[in-house]
């Protein structure tokens with residue numbers, strides 16, 4: 181580690197706001213029967229319609245022009261970054277600092293992904309880290325793949341999720357004007373960024389039909405980003421190695437890392453939630469880390485927090501499952 185990075189890390193640690201994303205082992209689930217599950221039918225209907233729309237988009241895919249296909253991929257990447265580099269690594273974990281223009285870009289990209297506003301996303305995500313695999317975890321993977329993937333969005337939250345979420349210290353989010361602006365204007369922002377913008381651009385610029393543009397870069401792209409994100413909560417909490425901490429559920433899952441542009445190194449991430457790269461391997465299968473590195477080079481991001489190699493090695497030897505030893 182160079183003297184400069186040491187100094188930068190020191191500064192980042194000293195100035196970093198308190199983020200409650202560390203596992204709290206004092207929490208105990210309440211005894212007795214679990215509260216009954218209450219289905220939110222509105223969400224069930226909307227999610228079903230979206231997925232049928234996305235399947236129809238898949239059917240239209242062979243008749244899509246190269247330009248519209250490229251546009252769909254670009255929209256996928258922008259909306260995914262709004263979640264990974266934005267709501268997740270910046271706003272939930274404060275693992276780096278972003279300048280105003282970058283925060284504005286990430287908030288717009290986040291509206292394109294339409295996964296609840298940044299404030300709500302970051303609050304739920306901090307609760308997920310603090311109370312992983314318990315009743316207070318919004319997408320508790322102990323309740324099975326379906327619940328962790330999408331089911332949690334189709335039922336009312338467990339009372340402990342609500343209670344613990346209300347108790348979190350979220351002043352850093354409340355003080356961020358970009359976060360609060362997006363929250364205030366959330367509905368028009370998703371209408372514009374998630375549905376209208378991806379549809380109108382190919383129609384206006386190269387004469388794509390509005391019908392196809394709505395179903396491919398619109399609905400299909402939206403459903404793919406949603407499912408890629410959900411795989412982090414479902415698959416990456418169930419399948420893969422645990423080289424850093426074998427006592428926790430989250431795992432290293434390369435397929436999830438690929439589809440969620442870098443968020444599948446989940447055993448590492450839950451062990452070191454403040455690391456901006458969410459992996460010890462930098463940009464490998466990790467487009468989000470590449471993006472943040474590029475933003476640093478452009479002077480738009482600073483103070484990336486990184487766990488030292490020695491710390492990672494010591495942790496692997498102390499609590500890992502030994503799966504990295506052969507490598």
Ligand SMILES: [Zn+2]
Pocket residue numbers: 308412413417430446450
């Ligand atoms: Zn997780």
Ligand SMILES: [Zn+2]
Pocket residue numbers: 268272273305309449453
């Ligand atoms: Zn996280």
